[in-house]
Amino acid sequence: MPKPEFIYISYIETTPEELWEALTNSEFTMRYWVFRA
């Protein structure tokens, strides 16, 4: 893999389907995907 890269691992009590939905559904991403300095 080319450097630099950023890898972050976490474990979440959910299902793969719900996590996929959370990453791809805009209604849902608007609720948690915050960019704040």
Place this chain on the structure above:
Amino acid sequence: MSKPEFVYTTYIETTPEKLWHALTDGDFTERYWFGHRVTSDWKVGSPYRFARQGSPSVEGKVLESDPPKRLAYTWDPCSADANKERVSRVTFDIEPRGTVVKLTVTHDNLDERGKTLRDISGGWPMVIASLKSILETGRPLPENLAPNCEKADAQT
């Protein structure tokens, strides 16, 4: 900081005091740190030890203790393989950010390509995810993702 190092940051909806307690209280660590109970008086220079079902897993001494902001200790895994490596260091930095707390775990002074580096790279994300879960929901993550050296090695 010495290389290689492992840095893991997360944000937890809790207070610095509760997070400090979660890192230093044996009854609490046993619940989310996959059965590992920590024991220490948390004074600088004092020993500490993690043990699972009575058998020691990691031990060392307290390097910094500034509740509820900063805790550092040496990291000496109680296994024959890791004993050949130099003793590494773990630092927890706790910073309030509004209604949540930023936690940064820095593990440094590691041997390059050592067993400890491999183990902790797989282990910290599990431990910190379970810590976040228990502080936010009252429940830790299930035991069946518990740190398992064989599994962690296979992933790398």
